[in-house]
Amino acid sequence: MKCNITNKNVEEIMSFGKMPIANGFLNEKDKSSEYFYEMTVGLSPDLGLFQLTNFPKVEMMFHDKYPFFTNSSSYMRNHFKKYAEWISKEFIENNSDKIIEIGCNDGTMLENFKNNKIESLGIDPSGNVAKIAKDKGLNIINSFFSENLTYSLNQFKSKTKVICAANVICHIPDLNDLIKGIDKLLSKKGVFIFEEPYLGSMINNVSYDQIYDEHIYIFSAISVEKVFSLYGFELIDIYPQITHGGSMRYVLARKNEYSKSPKVNKILGEELKKGFLDIDLYMRFKLNCLRSKERLNDLIDLSLKKNQRIGGYAATSKSTTILNFCSINSNKIDCIYDTTPEKIGKLSPGSHIPVIDSEEFKINPPDTCLLFGWNHKNEILEKEKNFASNGGKWISHIENFI
Ligand code: TYD
Numbered sequence: 011m012k013c014n015i016t017n018k019n020v021e022e023i024m025s026f027g028k029m030p031i032a033n034g035f036l037n038e039k040d041k042s043s044e045y046f047y048e049m050t051v052g053l054s055p056d057l058g059l060f061q062l063t064n065f066p067k068v069e070m071m072f073h074d075k076y077p078f079f080t081n082s083s084s085y086m087r088n089h090f091k092k093y094a095e096w097i098s099k100e101f102i103e104n105n106s107d108k109i110i111e112i113g114c115n116d117g118t119m120l121e122n123f124k125n126n127k128i129e130s131l132g133i134d135p136s137g138n139v140a141k142i143a144k145d146k147g148l149n150i151i152n153s154f155f156s157e158n159l160t161y162s163l164n165q166f167k168s169k170t171k172v173i174c175a176a177n178v179i180c181h182i183p184d185l186n187d188l189i190k191g192i193d194k195l196l197s198k199k200g201v202f203i204f205e206e207p208y209l210g211s212m213i214n215n216v217s218y219d220q221i222y223d224e225h226i227y228i229f230s231a232i233s234v235e236k237v238f239s240l241y242g243f244e245l246i247d248i249y250p251q252i253t254h255g256g257s258m259r260y261v262l263a264r265k266n267e268y269s270k271s272p273k274v275n276k277i278l279g280e281e282l283k284k285g286f287l288d289i290d291l292y293m294r295f296k297l298n299c300l301r302s303k304e305r306l307n308d309l310i311d312l313s314l315k316k317n318q319r320i321g322g323y324a325a326t327s328k329s330t331t332i333l334n335f336c337s338i339n340s341n342k343i344d345c346i347y348d349t350t351p352e353k354i355g356k357l358s359p360g361s362h363i364p365v366i367d368s369e370e371f372k373i374n375p376p377d378t379c380l381l382f383g384w385n386h387k388n389e390i391l392e393k394e395k396n397f398a399s400n401g402g403k404w405i406s407h408i409e410n411f412i
Contacts, residue, residue, distance in 0.1 A: 211256020
């Protein structure tokens, strides 16, 4: 598939090679029929939009067996509670205000509005997670968000004060359709708020594992400002976040409805100065990714030479990019420890490393452990503090991270 908004002019940056579906944890019997695509990234120079130039059909990623649950991190649960409190304080004025969350997953964010007495709606295409949200008593539609869907949402049309999303907008290939849908639903003073892993953090950390099939775009302030301004919206505020190894929260509104925070121009200016519109920056990123691959393989080979057993911690979507890009499989890593019942007992996509219950980590830890859930470092290292104190060694694909 190609991106709708930018397919006219995208400069290719690099290929990460053949990739499976990032969340496509599989059974032994399905190994031979596993789907792969060539994962390439590029830059739309006119919009400064960093994007996949080729990716699987969305239905292959979001379905009734989607194995990601927002609820799986206690830190993130707390983050969404604070996100919801902030939205209520800043933007909800009275009981007639309405809120919609695009990509509500298991309802972790939206349930915080239950006591608010405002009308809310969650929309999610993955049936299993949408059901969990419904079972919490939330108003949920199990569907992809689209302009078309808004025709069945009469009570929200032009009346919605807040549309929010977290780690979701980058999943939606057709930004034209997304923004037209948002435009239909928001009231005159309505705001669209979303947060996403931030391009600047990915480049700084060389955290190329943010790139996988579900992350069609890695946004920056410049790209958000440019894309939304095509549809009469403007970026009115911006809030850096520490979640997912460095994210950004963007607040958008119809042009000239709100005054713009000085932070917006400050961050836009910084991005311009750092070369976010310049392909050279991304070519340097490419070299850093290739160096990072070499370094990680060296680290692993060093442990193997010492006859050490290596494990992985957290079977994240991101781990699929690391393992497949670096050609690391079950000959090198014994198993990946994870808490998600839907992943335990399966094999990691492409690399076919067994995923086992993270309880095993306490009972029979490896000598060296590659932290795939590096964005949850504090939570995981605290939970597993005995590992390091008993001589275990954490490693990461991000240099100087641990
Ligand atoms: P996340 O970084 O949100 O994943 P993704 O890259 O898919 O967005 O991490 C979620 C995964 O990490 C999920 O498979 C559960 C696992 N996990 C653990 O196994 N233990 C933990 O303590 C935490 C925080 C996550």
